[in-house]
Amino acid sequence: MNRQELISQIKKKKSYLCIGLDTDIEKIPDHLKLVTDPVFEFNRQIIDATQHVAVAYKLNTAFYEANGTRGWESLRKTLEYIPQNCFTIADAKRGDIGNTSALYARAFFEQMDFDAITVAPYMGEDSVKPFLLFKNKWVILLAHTSNPGSADFQLIESKVTDRRLYEEVMLKAQGWAAPDQLMFVVGATQAEKMKHIRELAPDCFFLVPGVGAQGGDLDIISSNGMNRDCGLLVNSSRAIIYASAGKDFAKAAANEAERLQRIMENHLTTKELL
Amino acid sequence: MNRQELISQIKKKKSYLCIGLDTDIEKIPDHLKLVTDPVFEFNRQIIDATQHVAVAYKLNTAFYEANGTRGWESLRKTLEYIPQNCFTIADAKRGDIGNTSALYARAFFEQMDFDAITVAPYMGEDSVKPFLLFKNKWVILLAHTSNPGSADFQLIESKVTDRRLYEEVMLKAQGWAAPDQLMFVVGATQAEKMKHIRELAPDCFFLVPGVGAQGGDLDIISSNGMNRDCGLLVNSSRAIIYASAGKDFAKAAANEAERLQRIMENHLTTKELL
Numbered sequence: 001m002n003r004q005e006l007i008s009q010i011k012k013k014k015s016y017l018c019i020g021l022d023t024d025i026e027k028i029p030d031h032l033k034l035v036t037d038p039v040f041e042f043n044r045q046i047i048d049a050t051q052h053v054a055v056a057y058k059l060n061t062a063f064y065e066a067n068g069t070r071g072w073e074s075l076r077k078t079l080e081y082i083p084q085n086c087f088t089i090a091d092a093k094r095g096d097i098g099n100t101s102a103l104y105a106r107a108f109f110e111q112m113d114f115d116a117i118t119v120a121p122y123m124g125e126d127s128v129k130p131f132l133l134f135k136n137k138w139v140i141l142l143a144h145t146s147n148p149g150s151a152d153f154q155l156i157e158s159k160v161t162d163r164r165l166y167e168e169v170m171l172k173a174q175g176w177a178a179p180d181q182l183m184f185v186v187g188a189t190q191a192e193k194m195k196h197i198r199e200l201a202p203d204c205f206f207l208v209p210g211v212g213a214q215g216g217d218l219d220i221i222s223s224n225g226m227n228r229d230c231g232l233l234v235n236s237s238r239a240i241i242y243a244s245a246g247k248d249f250a251k252a253a254a255n256e257a258e259r260l261q262r263i264m265e266n267h268l269t270t271k272e273l274l
Numbered sequence: 275m276n277r278q279e280l281i282s283q284i285k286k287k288k289s290y291l292c293i294g295l296d297t298d299i300e301k302i303p304d305h306l307k308l309v310t311d312p313v314f315e316f317n318r319q320i321i322d323a324t325q326h327v328a329v330a331y332k333l334n335t336a337f338y339e340a341n342g343t344r345g346w347e348s349l350r351k352t353l354e355y356i357p358q359n360c361f362t363i364a365d366a367k368r369g370d371i372g373n374t375s376a377l378y379a380r381a382f383f384e385q386m387d388f389d390a391i392t393v394a395p396y397m398g399e400d401s402v403k404p405f406l407l408f409k410n411k412w413v414i415l416l417a418h419t420s421n422p423g424s425a426d427f428q429l430i431e432s433k434v435t436d437r438r439l440y441e442e443v444m445l446k447a448q449g450w451a452a453p454d455q456l457m458f459v460v461g462a463t464q465a466e467k468m469k470h471i472r473e474l475a476p477d478c479f480f481l482v483p484g485v486g487a488q489g490g491d492l493d494i495i496s497s498n499g500m501n502r503d504c505g506l507l508v509n510s511s512r513a514i515i516y517a518s519a520g521k522d523f524a525k526a527a528a529n530e531a532e533r534l535q536r537i538m539e540n541h542l543t544t545k546e547l548l
Contacts, residue, residue, distance in 0.1 A: 062374045065381035072346045096367055097421040100336045107339035120394045122416055124423020142396055147371040149398020156442060157433040
């Protein structure tokens with residue numbers, strides 16, 4: 001999906017919601033555990049119930065790899081089930097030397113047909129570039145993440161530039177790719193810094209995880225993070241997909257997704273994007 | 275495998291060679307392409323031919339993921355085929371927020387039974403710690419990698435400590451884990467800095483990729499990087515597994531592996547480790 005199509009989906013659905021299908025086999029309702037592929041069946045029902053408000057779905061590969069070959073198969077089937085008008089993200093946080101990153105690109109963009117993959121920046125330019133060779137495919141580079149450990153290295157200040165590591169990552173990466181192939185991961189728990197972070201990359205989309213279970217504030221993120229094309233995909237995983245542990249899990253997920261969509265519609269209206 | 279067993283294997287085989295099974299389906303000899311699982315068959319023959327001199331095998335997950343579910347199955351089968359007396363490394367460069375890293379740990383240490391996994395440090399402590407909860411399992415943290423992009427961020431100097439990012443990573447991580455669960459990736463192309471890097475982590479093992487195709491110097495690495503327990507696993511991938519493109523590929527791999535082992539035996543002798 002290209003940038004223009006993504007923006008058009010945001011306007012159509014009046015939403016910049018990304019739903020994280022972080023489906024843990026141990027957390028899905030009991031009545032689903034009898035079918036052949038419980039993880040896929042859970043995802044299928046969540047997708048059916050939420051696709052009218054979800055602009056994107058993000059699949060964190062860890063949850064699938066934890067189930068071995070079978071999990072990898074659930075991942076593939078889920079991806080294929082997601083409607084064409086939704087942006088799909090492999091939250092894989094990959095990154096390796098050039099010739100190896102090229103193989104990860106093959107895995108996620110050819111073997112599977114994700115629109116985007118999250119990439120860890122530690123290994124630098126040649127670890128990122130192979131993903132950019134695929135037309136209309138996206139790299140979503142980790143910038144400032146939502147977890148407690150984000151302070152360990154991402155905040156180190158450079159003696160030479162006075163910039164912090166995450167700022168260096170954002171500025172340097174914009175020399176590698178244009179905003180039609182490059183997004184950044186900015187944790188919702190960094191909401192207070194969102195205005196500053198937006199200045200570092202005025203045109204790029206941000207994938208913002210950490211709303212919901214991790215406590216990030218959707219209003220602050222939206223007020224301070226939006227650009228003239230919206231420029232945000234705000235992700236919620238656990239707060240949506242585990243909104244109920246019962247048979248009504250898909251309905252409960254829809255309710256929570258719709259609640260977030262209404263807040264997002266307000267912000268889009270305020271910024272005159274609708 | 276615990277630290278003592280690893281050291282004892284090094285002394286027994288007079289080698290600190292790690293062989294990277296970076297098996298690209300497009301590069302394996304034609305006569306193998308007719309079997310059910312050519313990648314596994316290739317690996318099986320390489321393992322049979324080299325296990326007398328290989329202390330460790332490293333499987334880079336990218337090469338397997340590029341073949342989809344089938345690739346994941348080749349990975350699993352290869353791991354199971356590797357003899358118990360060899361140390362096994364999932365070169366996966368994973369790392370995510372705490373609860374998600376826990377699932378990667380489940381994937382590589384429970385679903386599969388690797389001894390170690392490579393981890394990217396960008397997300398900090400909570401992305402690393404879940405892997406350490408598994409007894410006798412290892413985290414091999416990226417410190418200073420072998421690729422050109424390693425200079426992009428790893429060399430940034432902190433205003434506060436005067437230390438470079440890779441140095442910060444090495445010092446901080448030693449507060450999270452002891453040398454019986456923590457190794458560092460130090461690229462062989464960083465050979466000139468090896469003496470300094472060894473001072474940063476006197477007791478930890480280093481996994482050193484980049485000898486062979488990437489041009490790192492085994493002699494300099496060995497002279498400057500060894501500690502009193504050897505402390506090195508030097509990896510070669512392409513130069514061994516693709517030593518010949520013909521039917522004699524396994525024999526050619528063995529020759530190249532034995533050539534490296536002889537150099538290693540010399541260094542171990544010089545340092546009075548044998």
